[in-house]
Amino acid sequence: MKSAGGFFDSELIARLSRLELVAKRIVDGFLAGKNKSSRHGFSVEFVEHREYVPGDDLRHLDWKVLGRMDRYYIKRYEEETNITALLVLDASASMTYSSGTLSKFEVGATAAAALGHLLHRQRDAVGLAVHDQDLKEFVPPSAKTLALAGIAARLKGLEPEGKTSMKEVLERVSLQLPRRCLFVLISDFFVSQEEIDATLGFLRYRGHDAVVLQVLDPDEREFPFESNILFKGLEDDRQLLTEPHRLRERYLEVLEGALGHLKKSCEGCGFDYQLITGPEKISEALAKLLAQRARRRKAASRNG
Amino acid sequence: MFVNPLLLFGLAMVSAPVIIHILNKRRYRVQNWAAMDFLLAAQVSNRRRVKFEDLILLLLRMAIIGFLVMAVARPVLRGLAGWREDSRVVVMDDSFSMEAVSATGKVFDTARESAVSQVQDAMGGSVPVSVWLGSRPESLLGKVEGQVQGGVVTGGSPAGTSAGTLASLAGRDLLDSLGEVATSDLPLDFPRVLRKLIDEAKGSAAPVVRSVVLVSDYRRRDWLEEDGSLADSLEVLFEEIKREDLVDSFNFQFVDVSSGSLDNTAITGFSIESDPVLAGVPVRIAVEVTNYGKEPRVRVEGNVEVGGSDSDEFVARHKIPLPTIESIAPGETVRVEIQHIFTEGGEYPLKAGMTPDRLARDDESVLVVVVRDSxxxxxxxxxxxxxxxxxxxxxxxxxxxxxxxxxxxxxxxxxxxxxxxxxxxxxxxxxxxxxxxxxxxxxxxxxxxxxxxxxxxxxxxxxxxxxxxxxxxxxxxxxxxxxxxxxxxxxxxxxxxxxxxxxxxxxxxxxxxxxxxxxxxxxxxxxxxxxxxxxxxxxxxxxxxxxxxxxxxxxxxxxxxxxxxxxxxxxxxxxxxxxxxxxxxxxxxxxxxxxxxxxxxxxxxxxxxxxxxxxxxxxxxxxxxxxxxxxxxxxxxxxxxxSLGRASQVGDALRLEEKPGVSYRIELPSEDSSSEANPADEVLIGLGESYRPHSAGLFRVGEETASGDTESATSSWYAVRREAGESDLAECGEESLRAALADTGIRFVIGGNVDVDAFRRDQEGEVWRWLALAAGVFLLLELFAAWWFGRKV
Structure with a gap:
């Protein structure tokens, strides 16, 4: 595990700061900002007209339309709000795998810290949830300056262990969140497809936005083994003695299938998905993620 | 049938790929792994394919080894074009010269060991084998046909009817016969053996390759003419083999068991000066001694023993010393004489002897003197x-x-x-x-x-x-x-x-x-x-x-x-x-x-x-x-x-007068060691029959009338002597023999350690080339399959 400040790679943050993290969906926010609220408020951006009905606030009556057309229309505005983001980091045993200098957990933590810092700079509220099959650490979202330091402190000293269970953890966490927010799910997602679907469906059902960052080790992505190897499971007692080069092709097929399924599930729920394979790919992956969200925001703007 | 059957033990190497596979399975490293679900899913769907691939590779590798081992063992398949049945003919030289004692022992004992080895080797390969005696080719010493299990000749019940059992019994008998046979006093007669084999080959419709192994001391006089060319009697037969297109039917292996030329001195003449010899009249008895060696022989002493005329067995009555021969130059024959008076008429057996050398049997000779009263x-x-x-x-x-x-x-x-x-x-x-x-x-x-x-x-x-x-x-x-x-x-x-x-x-x-x-x-x-x-x-x-x-x-x-x-x-x-x-x-x-x-x-x-x-x-x-x-x-x-009629040479018929109603009972010389060649004690010869002794010595021949009138029956002495030249132990030498045989066109090898079946290398009916080719093809298949299956090549 890196030092407390280690997860906040200054170079990485500098590169990411040129981009904007824009939520695709409108979420409720405490702070005015660049994120649009899901509620039609009364801010600066006009959205649509609708006919006046008794009870409407007359402040929102469009007097110009009344003067020209002698009809009562209420003006509706889109309100720019701050988002509430929760960084959900998987700390199960499978995240301990490492083929190089950093484990998957460390890569995930680095990515989480970078995103937290970026959100905090946008004055968004950022929280942290660390879990395996249970919730191990929880930092409620906050826009305060000290919130970021709190997150860093919680990441420090964590030892991944146990199995992965996402849905139950997120159900518990969502109860503690007052409104819809942005979930940043950072995990290797080595869980069943049913659980993935259930987890993402749950978030979608509750109206949350989500960014899925899947962290894999280069070994897991390329499977470069040759000689006879006894593979031992990190989360359970399963093991397999095999000639890996003879399984490689099929393994990669299965892996691609799982990745494809996750990506498709994310698209189905309208969530962003990005794969990080190793520490060298963190900045590239986050950059892609932010660019991806920026394109979606523009597209959403064009669609009205 | 295999040319090198012992190499079939190499088939055990076929299991090597399996063993290597098992050993490889036991060598691995441990890797902690997160994505076990994916790995296990991949393995489940791959398991049958991997096993199938493993099986194919194992079979290919086993086949490669199997083909290679079989190719080295060199099988010969029946039914292929040009295939010929194997037959081993062992000709053991049992001539008189084989009785010589070299520095390593008796030459004949070495020949016997070599012949036994050849017979066992043939039986081990289930090759029919027959054994001939080189000086007595009139009949086979023994023959084994059919299969002998593993080449081990074991005992068995005579009631056994299986071919293997019968072959085992025949093999045991043959080896027993080989163990008991002794040298004769006859010269080597390989041309007669060859004559029989050629006639057999000409009269046989079955394609048979006769691997003729002659175990002999290869004396020059048996093989070469004076000018070093091949003996005419052999050259004619080898010419016939070529002329009759029988070259492929014979392989010859000439196994020389001698240890070089041996010096030898022999009594080559033993005679009386005049015949008939009359009682009371002095007669000169001459003994000739020849030195066949390369060094002079000095101070040769000897004597003549005169047996009694009235005894059925040789009992020396007089022992007359011969004049000492001071020196006999190489190749020289020296004649010494004594004078003796036979006082009474009758038949007198005589023995001449001299100081024995490496070939002791020719250091004595026999003679029968018939003395007439008038x-x-x-x-x-x-x-x-x-x-x-x-x-x-x-x-x-x-x-x-x-x-x-x-x-x-x-x-x-x-x-x-x-x-x-x-x-x-x-x-x-x-x-x-x-x-x-x-x-x-x-x-x-x-x-x-x-x-x-x-x-x-x-x-x-x-x-x-x-x-x-x-x-x-x-x-x-x-x-x-x-x-x-x-x-x-x-x-x-x-x-x-x-x-x-x-x-x-x-x-x-x-x-x-x-x-x-x-x-x-x-x-x-x-x-x-x-x-x-x-x-x-x-x-x-x-x-x-x-x-x-x-x-x-x-x-x-x-x-x-x-x-x-x-x-x-x-x-x-x-x-x-x-x-x-x-x-x-x-x-x-x-x-x-x-x-x-x-x-x-x-x-x-x-x-x-x-x-x-x-x-x-x-x-x-x-x-x-x-x-x-x-x-x-x-x-x-x-x-x-x-007296002349009482002397004959080994191999010639005894000069027995044809008398109606009279048969002859021939007692074989019991004292003579050469009597081992004739296991029976006596032979009965009837009218119209003759007897050709195989060994030298004094033979007692009794007349028997058909009526059983024993009173009128008489007994006579007969002296049988060796051919003088048989004592010449000069060998022809491997190079000379090779040069003499070079132009005959026959297929031959010379040497004791050469396997006669080496000829099979060029023999049709062998499939080792096809097996080697198959091994090569399977090797390519294995390489391709290993690559195709994702293996490291």
């Missing part, structure tokens, strides 16, 4: 008279057996009446004096007498019927003579009767009596043995003898004129002929002894014509002092040769 002469007088000083028989009797204290050694008996077998039974010679004619019965009796070696002398006279004597000189009727079959199937052979024209009983064609005149004898330069006493005084000794009448006559071809009259025509006065068949005549004309017919060599069958009378009717000679001298010499000259 020579028996039968007189047939055509004009008998009571006045013994006037009659022909009377004057001749006085000349041959004069009265006085000193016996002449000649007994005379007058034949009165018809001449028949009984009258001539004990006679050595018969003198026919002025007999007008001879009846057919008398001619038959005289013919039998002459054939048995008796001598006939004619004196002419005025009673002679010219026509009758012309018939004696030109016989018309055929008769049957008995000849031994040369190629008998065993030591005991059958004889057959062959129609022949009878020889002439009178060696000249008479014409008519010549007019009276006073003539003398002229011996010219003739060195006839009967004239030896007169030496250079032959003519002068006879100058005073006057001959007044004689017959004009013409000698038959093949006869010899000993003396002539000094008339204008130089009419023959003494003519010597021989009662012999035309074949014998031809042999005599070519200057060779007719050795084939025992009757012609045992005795002499000499016939002499004195062209005058035995009395004083036609001359003065019967009353001259030269007359008894010359007549006694002629009696000695015409007499049978008794």
């Amino acid at each position: 020579m028996q002469v039968a007189l047939v007088d055509g004009a008998p008279s009571a006045n013994r000083f006037a009659s022909e028989s009377g004057l001749l009797t006085a000349a041959l057996s004069p009265r006085g204290d000193v016996p002449s050694g000649v007994s005379v008996r007058l034949v009165e009446g018809e001449i028949d077998g009984k009258e001539l039974k004990d006679a050595d010679s018969v003198f026919i004096l002025n007999r007008s004619r001879l009846s057919p019965a008398e001619q038959a009796a005289l013919g039998a007498f002459a054939r048995s070696g008796g001598g006939i002398a004619y004196f002419l006279g005025n009673k002679i019927d010219v026509e009758s004597y012309l018939e004696l000189a030109r016989p018309k009727s055929n008769f049957f003579r008995i000849a031994a079959q040369p190629d008998s199937s065993s030591a005991v052979g059958r004889t057959k009767l062959t129609p022949m024209k009878p020889p002439a009983l009178f060696p000249a064609v008479l014409k008519e009596p010549a007019p009276a005149a006073a003539l003398h004898l002229d011996f010219g330069e003739n060195e006839h043995p009967t004239l030896e006493l007169f030496r250079g005084l032959k003519n002068s000794s006879f100058d005073h003898v006057i001959f007044r009448r004689f017959f004009l006559l013409e000698p038959l071809p093949g006869t010899e004129v000993i003396a002539r009259y000094n008339d204008e025509l130089s009419t023959p006065a003494v003519i010597e002929g021989r009662y012999a068949s035309p074949r014998a005549d031809a042999a005599a004309g070519a200057g060779k002894e007719p050795a084939e017919d025992p009757a012609e060599t045992e005795g002499r069958g000499r016939i002499v014509v004195f062209n005058t009378t035995a009395d004083r009717d036609w001359g003065d000679w019967p009353t001259d002092y030269t007359y008894p001298i010359l007549m006694q010499e002629w009696v000695r000259y015409l007499s049978r040769r008794y």
